[in-house]
Amino acid sequence: MTAIHLRRALLAEQWARGVAFSIDDNGLLAPVVAGPTEAIDGWVIPGMVNGHGHAFQRAMAGLAERRHPARSADSFWTWREEMYRLANHISPEDLEALAAWLYVEMLEAGYTAVAEFHYVHHQPDGRPYADPAAMSRAILRAATRTGIRLTLLPVFYAHGGFTEPLRPLQRRFAHTQVSEFSRVYEALRTERGPLVEVGFAAHSLRAVWPVELMQLCSLPGPAHIHIAEQRAEVTHCLRHHGQRPVDWLLDHVPVDDRWSLIHATHVTTEEVAKMAASGAVVGLCPTTEGNLGDGIFPLADLLEAGGRISIGSDSHITVDPREELRLLEYGQRLRTHARNVAADAAQPSTGQRLWIDAARGGGQSIGHPAGALTAGRCADLVVLDPDNPKLIGHSEATVLDAFIFSSGGASPVRDVMVGGQWVVLDGRHRDRDAIFAAYRSTVERLVKSRG
Amino acid sequence: MTAIHLRRALLAEQWARGVAFSIDDNGLLAPVVAGPTEAIDGWVIPGMVNGHGHAFQRAMAGLAERRHPARSADSFWTWREEMYRLANHISPEDLEALAAWLYVEMLEAGYTAVAEFHYVHHQPDGRPYADPAAMSRAILRAATRTGIRLTLLPVFYAHGGFTEPLRPLQRRFAHTQVSEFSRVYEALRTERGPLVEVGFAAHSLRAVWPVELMQLCSLPGPAHIHIAEQRAEVTHCLRHHGQRPVDWLLDHVPVDDRWSLIHATHVTTEEVAKMAASGAVVGLCPTTEGNLGDGIFPLADLLEAGGRISIGSDSHITVDPREELRLLEYGQRLRTHARNVAADAAQPSTGQRLWIDAARGGGQSIGHPAGALTAGRCADLVVLDPDNPKLIGHSEATVLDAFIFSSGGASPVRDVMVGGQWVVLDGRHRDRDAIFAAYRSTVERLVKSRG
Numbered sequence: 001m002t003a004i005h006l007r008r009a010l011l012a013e014q015w016a017r018g019v020a021f022s023i024d025d026n027g028l029l030a031p032v033v034a035g036p037t038e039a040i041d042g043w044v045i046p047g048m049v050n051g052h053g054h055a056f057q058r059a060m061a062g063l064a065e066r067r068h069p070a071r072s073a074d075s076f077w078t079w080r081e082e083m084y085r086l087a088n089h090i091s092p093e094d095l096e097a098l099a100a101w102l103y104v105e106m107l108e109a110g111y112t113a114v115a116e117f118h119y120v121h122h123q124p125d126g127r128p129y130a131d132p133a134a135m136s137r138a139i140l141r142a143a144t145r146t147g148i149r150l151t152l153l154p155v156f157y158a159h160g161g162f163t164e165p166l167r168p169l170q171r172r173f174a175h176t177q178v179s180e181f182s183r184v185y186e187a188l189r190t191e192r193g194p195l196v197e198v199g200f201a202a203h204s205l206r207a208v209w210p211v212e213l214m215q216l217c218s219l220p221g222p223a224h225i226h227i228a229e230q231r232a233e234v235t236h237c238l239r240h241h242g243q244r245p246v247d248w249l250l251d252h253v254p255v256d257d258r259w260s261l262i263h264a265t266h267v268t269t270e271e272v273a274k275m276a277a278s279g280a281v282v283g284l285c286p287t288t289e290g291n292l293g294d295g296i297f298p299l300a301d302l303l304e305a306g307g308r309i310s311i312g313s314d315s316h317i318t319v320d321p322r323e324e325l326r327l328l329e330y331g332q333r334l335r336t337h338a339r340n341v342a343a344d345a346a347q348p349s350t351g352q353r354l355w356i357d358a359a360r361g362g363g364q365s366i367g368h369p370a371g372a373l374t375a376g377r378c379a380d381l382v383v384l385d386p387d388n389p390k391l392i393g394h395s396e397a398t399v400l401d402a403f404i405f406s407s408g409g410a411s412p413v414r415d416v417m418v419g420g421q422w423v424v425l426d427g428r429h430r431d432r433d434a435i436f437a438a439y440r441s442t443v444e445r446l447v448k449s450r451g
Numbered sequence: 452m453t454a455i456h457l458r459r460a461l462l463a464e465q466w467a468r469g470v471a472f473s474i475d476d477n478g479l480l481a482p483v484v485a486g487p488t489e490a491i492d493g494w495v496i497p498g499m500v501n502g503h504g505h506a507f508q509r510a511m512a513g514l515a516e517r518r519h520p521a522r523s524a525d526s527f528w529t530w531r532e533e534m535y536r537l538a539n540h541i542s543p544e545d546l547e548a549l550a551a552w553l554y555v556e557m558l559e560a561g562y563t564a565v566a567e568f569h570y571v572h573h574q575p576d577g578r579p580y581a582d583p584a585a586m587s588r589a590i591l592r593a594a595t596r597t598g599i600r601l602t603l604l605p606v607f608y609a610h611g612g613f614t615e616p617l618r619p620l621q622r623r624f625a626h627t628q629v630s631e632f633s634r635v636y637e638a639l640r641t642e643r644g645p646l647v648e649v650g651f652a653a654h655s656l657r658a659v660w661p662v663e664l665m666q667l668c669s670l671p672g673p674a675h676i677h678i679a680e681q682r683a684e685v686t687h688c689l690r691h692h693g694q695r696p697v698d699w700l701l702d703h704v705p706v707d708d709r710w711s712l713i714h715a716t717h718v719t720t721e722e723v724a725k726m727a728a729s730g731a732v733v734g735l736c737p738t739t740e741g742n743l744g745d746g747i748f749p750l751a752d753l754l755e756a757g758g759r760i761s762i763g764s765d766s767h768i769t770v771d772p773r774e775e776l777r778l779l780e781y782g783q784r785l786r787t788h789a790r791n792v793a794a795d796a797a798q799p800s801t802g803q804r805l806w807i808d809a810a811r812g813g814g815q816s817i818g819h820p821a822g823a824l825t826a827g828r829c830a831d832l833v834v835l836d837p838d839n840p841k842l843i844g845h846s847e848a849t850v851l852d853a854f855i856f857s858s859g860g861a862s863p864v865r866d867v868m869v870g871g872q873w874v875v876l877d878g879r880h881r882d883r884d885a886i887f888a889a890y891r892s893t894v895e896r897l898v899k900s901r902g
Contacts, residue, residue, distance in 0.1 A: 059844070061841070061857040062802075062857045063849055063852070065790075065794075065802055066800045066848065067791045067795065067800075067801070068799075069796070073790075074790035078790070105840070105859060105860055287781075287858075290784060291781065291790075293785060293789055294785075294788075318858040319858075319859035320858060320860075323774075327741075330738075330741030330742065330778070331741075333741060333742070334740075336744065337526070337744045338744055339516075339530060340517065340518045343516075343517065345520070349516065349518075350516045350517065351516055392895070393894040393897070397517065398513050398514055398516070398517055399513075401513045401514070401516035401517055402512065402513025404516075405512070405513055406768060407738075407768070407774060409770065436840060439840070439843070440840075440843050444844055447844040
């Protein structure tokens, strides 16, 4: 049992000065007890949850911003072909090295937890590994090595489209039976612990058909699904199910507060209201959605309806929660020609409102008691450097606005604690150099093998 | 005369290996002559031009992302009130300290030149300083101190709107006669030198009326104007002039390649074609335009029409050319639901095409021979660290895509040269600490005086 004293801390809804907590043996905050405490200077805020991502895609950051010579136009769907090609070259060891470095980048950026939406399960030829959870275990090792809080979401992925079989490029992702998937899932659930939760994902309504989706619903744990990311997906769903994706899902599946609806970009006002009423978290990935040209989610409508959000770095083209939130708000401003769209009378600071909401929604989405600094929740926190040039001159009223919106130059993130353990000090992860060396040699080998 | 040998350099249109230049006494690149050369490792690219900005606004970064309690909605126009309040507290010494630190941030981010659209001319009560160019000279000193290339654009600003007088809050900006402005302008023109150019700006069609605009056109040098940033401005211009702003300007003013049209957000297809045909540069400020909720400029149309662009950090809420270009491209993707919008067959790398175009257009816009690495142009260059985690595994084909689009963590900008002088080495400006200390005390005093 250790204890911490925070000079300035962002609690559930507001800043407080001189707050103390104990940290229990599970890495949770607890009411303070007598004894020595570690004093923490700087602006202390809850660690951000990275609610959605695919770790292996970190290796293609920057490789798909180039127009393909044979195509007149690039899109999400051509990007996906490049991504499949990369996915088919990655071994469990590669994945561990990529994910470990990615998690270092996340921790240094202020993410203290990550939900891994993990669908590269099998060998490149589609056969299961001797341990069918071998790729999942690579993710678990990477998280343990770096000290990040993990929610592993093995993905059920069975079809190539609403009426199409899987293609050869997708065979590493495939499970043909929910029962087979469930056995792997049960095995992974034994790995749960203070820093590890295990849930499941249904890849999408394209890849998981209704009867399979209903079977998956009997599994315990956090449940995630990609939904309504692309307009073509909406069109196909309308044609096949006679309803839009979110509308269909909420009418046919018992979606509640263990669910995260990832993207939900293309939704009507009615669908927004239904999502908010369901208690589910809407998982927004602004930098990837911008990079892939998905579209702009109607955030203001969801917040007004009392909906919940998380953010995710998804493809990891950007690994920075500040940029996710900045781009999220800017998308709204560009859409509505107004400013401070996410703010309201209760939370007038746009940056503070976005950070609090995304951290809290993120905590809900990953099934850990993470995302806010209160007793009973995870001791996951980020200390901002008050001497960072972006934060000079700011007080509680605006410091998170400066943190999120004033960008360029070194990040104000100075120290990061997960589950009561310091993993980043003075901007550097405790094991940065060794993890980077392994990442580097992995990427260089992958580049060589892909020609 | 010194000489440099670049192992890998981005020349006018493409990468080359093993390129050498001499640097002449004016800081321009020249054909190499015999003698010792300094070898430069890393990815060498032309320095970026920051084509539009107002230095004093750096002090309000993060202060206006908070919803005003008395207002139901914030907008560009309510933001402008906050900005005026700040402007009215700044002395020449304050401005020098703010601008010097801002220019350090720019140089460390890879900007090697800046166009200062400078309109805070007079004392807070509206009377000229004893030296009417006192505020302009503060900008000149800041640039000289930091080593950034400067184009100073004193702004003529005479009216509060198409039919409105200036308001008291705008009195520091006012000149009532072009003749009076011209005398200050002539005095400033004597400051021109290898690193300093002086042009002028007309604030906007709101603030400068047609007869004044025609008088300004007789002045030499680069010419800039804010135009069509906000929809209300388009409405008012239509009402007053019977034409949209860009349309009116191009029909009534001899706009040519010395001109920069700043923002030009709200334009029709016909206006885009006219801008491209004029030879003028369109000055885009994506992060500020996102922050202020201006709207998304139709970049793809302009590039297709052969138009020219620059980028600017404007309000300096973000000081990072990578983020300007990333957001510029993402805006297009979100609008069109396609990817790699700025790329084409000749320049398939989106990042490379954006960097080359914005640097070259920026050079044109500021009246220095900057923006490309060829003999006769400025020795302004940026060296990217090949060991930066974002650049690992990349070759010439994609390195600028990774540089611009893969974000989070430390910037790959390692060393920066302006006019043949190293001003940033290993990511740090040569005079960083002293300039930051002055910035810090200035901001802390300004915050205190504003309460």
